Amino acid sequence: xxxxxxxxxxxxxxxxxxxxxxxxxxxxxxxxxxxxxxxxxxxxxxxxxxxxxxxxxxxxxxxxxxxxxxxxxxxxxxxxxxxxxxxxxxxxxxxxxxxxxxxxxxxxxxxxxxxxxxxxxxxxxxxxxxxxxxxxxxxxxxxxxxxxxxxxxxxxxxxxxxxxxxxxxxxxxxxxxxxxxxxxxxxxxxxxxxxxxxxxxxxxxxxxxxxxxxxxxxxxxxxxxxxxxxxxxxxxxxxxxxxxxxxxxx
Amino acid sequence: xxxxxxxxxxxxxxxxxxxxxxxxxxxxxxxxxxxxxxxxxxxxxxxxxxxxxxxxxxxxxxxxxxxxxxxxxxxxxxxxxxxxxxxxxxxxxxxxxxxxxxxxxxxxxxxxxxxxxxxxxxxxxxxxxxxxxxxxxxxxxxxxxxxxxxxxxxxxxxxxxxxxxxxxxxxxxxxxxxxxxxxxxxxxxxxxxxxxx
Numbered sequence: 009x010x011x012x013x014x015x016x017x018x019x020x021x022x023x024x025x026x027x028x029x030x031x032x033x034x035x036x037x038x039x040x041x042x043x044x045x046x047x048x049x050x051x052x053x054x055x056x057x058x059x060x061x062x063x064x065x066x067x068x069x070x071x072x073x074x075x076x077x078x079x080x081x082x083x084x085x086x087x088x089x090x091x092x093x094x095x096x097x098x099x100x101x102x103x104x105x106x107x108x109x110x111x112x113x114x115x116x117x118x119x120x121x122x123x124x125x126x127x128x129x130x131x132x133x134x135x136x137x138x139x140x141x142x143x144x145x146x147x148x149x150x151x152x153x154x155x156x157x158x159x160x161x162x163x164x165x166x167x168x169x170x171x172x173x174x175x176x177x178x179x180x181x182x183x184x185x186x187x188x189x190x191x192x193x194x195x196x197x198x199x200x201x202x203x204x205x206x207x208x209x210x211x212x213x214x215x216x217x218x219x220x221x222x223x224x225x226x227x228x229x230x231x232x233x234x235x236x237x238x239x240x241x242x243x244x245x246x247x248x249x250x251x252x253x254x255x256x257x258x
Numbered sequence: 259x260x261x262x263x264x265x266x267x268x269x270x271x272x273x274x275x276x277x278x279x280x281x282x283x284x285x286x287x288x289x290x291x292x293x294x295x296x297x298x299x300x301x302x303x304x305x306x307x308x309x310x311x312x313x314x315x316x317x318x319x320x321x322x323x324x325x326x327x328x329x330x331x332x333x334x335x336x337x338x339x340x341x342x343x344x345x346x347x348x349x350x351x352x353x354x355x356x357x358x359x360x361x362x363x364x365x366x367x368x369x370x371x372x373x374x375x376x377x378x379x380x381x382x383x384x385x386x387x388x389x390x391x392x393x394x395x396x397x398x399x400x401x402x403x404x405x406x407x408x409x410x411x412x413x414x415x416x417x418x419x420x421x422x423x424x425x426x427x428x429x430x431x432x433x434x435x436x437x438x439x440x441x442x443x444x445x446x447x448x449x450x451x452x453x454x455x
Contacts, residue, residue, distance in 0.1 A: 016448070023444045027412065028419050058451050060337065061394030062416050063344025065401070066306045068298035075315045076293055079322045083286065 011041060011048055018051050026055035077255075084225025085252035088195035092228065092250075095200050095242050149219075152227050154249035156180065162249045163229060165192075167222045174215040174222065176207060182248065183209075184231060191236040193243060194224040195250075201228065201243060206236035226252045270389045274339035275332075282330035289326055296340065297322075299389070300347045307351035307417050317354055321347045338391030352419055393454075400450035404443050411436060412443040 011018045021038050024030035030038060042049040150167035162180030167173070176192065184190055189208075192215065193201040204222075205215035207229070228250035230243035237244050274295070280288035300321060304314035324346050335342055390398070401409050411429065414420055422440065426433040 019448045019452075020441075020444055023448060024440075027416050027440070027444065029415050029422055029440055031421055057337070057341070058393055058397060058447075059416055060341040060345055061391060061397035062413060063303050063348050064299070064340045064390045064394035065398055066299070066302040066417075069302040069305050069314070070298050071301040071315055071318055075318055076290070076297070078319050079293070080286075080290075082319075082323060083289070083326055087284075 012045065018048060019055075022048070022051035022055040023059075025052055026059045081225065081252045081254055084197060087197050088224070088226035088252075089250075091198055092195055092201060092247070096247075150222050150253055150255055152251050152253040153179075154227060154229055154251040156182070156249055165227060165253070167217065167219070169219050172216060172218055174204060174217045175212065176215070177212045180249075187234050188245075189232050189234050189236050190229050190248070191232045191243065193228045193230065194221060195226040195228055196224045203236070203239035206232070222253065224253060226250060271339055271391060274343075274389065278325075278329050278332045278339055278342075281326060282332065289322065292325070293322060295389070296343055299340070300343060303344055303347050303417075304351050307348060308354055313354055313358070314351075317347060317350045320354075321350045324350065338393060340389055341391055341394065348417065355418070396451060396454035397447075399454075400447050403446055403450055408439045408443050411439045412447075415440060 011021070021030060021034075025035065025038055038048075038052075042052045149169050150165075152165040153161045154163040154165060156162050160180055162178070162182055164177045164179050166175050168175060174192070189206050191206050192204040194204050195201050202221075202224075204217055204227075207213055207215075228243070228247045230247045231245040232243065233245075274292070277288045277292045277295070281292065297318060301314055301318050304317040304321070305311065308314050308317060321343075325343065328346075332339070332342055337345070401412070404412065411425055411431075414429075415425060420428070422436050423433060425431070425440075426436045429436070
């Protein structure tokens, strides 16, 4: 049938197509016609636009304030990753060739997202227990779970603003060799990684830090020669663990 | 012809489009402003599609990350800004529902309850329409001419991408009734929307 000779039918088919209820063979035939005949295509697009208005007509519901915090943390972490990538591209001659592609791998990006989700869960947990914790525990305002490229949690980092202390706990099985050190980096948005200190071999360790040091969206740990490298040069070895730093919202 | 009271007001579209442009240039403050301005409305849309608060909040989070990444492509879409945002949220909501197909049975059980509140709540009051596009305003006028359950069937078909038979099953209506309501609903929309074009 020539649809163009039946404008009302054309409109109804276009409306059913945009609504999604035109299915199967009828849908395929309509789409074929739309590709061949501009007026059919135009009718289909007009109805897609008209029905898209449906998305604007729903009753507003206020989301929990934590949703914005999660969005901001994920975006900050993403930007920090990109900053680190740029930094590492610039420092490429020192970096081992085998680690060059790690930042671009999809697995790692997924890992970062998973770590973000894990931290969000963790932060909520910390929040729920806060009253009990306030009595005898350090005030934890920042928390990060640093993960490896398989998204396995490897290091738990908390910041105690009263003692001006970063506390790192190893939660994975990674142990660096005797001739290597792990070094912790702050990843400020748009800036170069800043060293927060070199870790020794202990299962839990503390680094002095001010709150301004940890006001960054993400942290990373690189594998460096024994004793670490100067901050000015940025990390020289592979980044083993990284993750977003979450400011708790209570 | 219903009078549109917003005709003389400054265009909210222009403000939203300026925000989306700034987000395309990696302006986080603009994303925050867009969030403050649109999150409740988009959350309401996500709730309507996925029906669970935590899921809707996950959808909202994923949607704003999508907006952050694709804002630079907005102008090429030629869509009114709120409709463009709404399509992203609908798409992320449907993604989530597909990932949760195993939980479909649970959704069906909740459906009677859902029908009760959606029949009451699916007509936004004029204040809620403040940022809506002209085309959404027109659709709102035309949908309000449909009888409640008919409007509901048309809305759910679109928002949740449901077929005639899925609607019949979930709404516990005969398939023929669903088909008739949708056909008549679209026929009325065709006549009514034509007057706004």
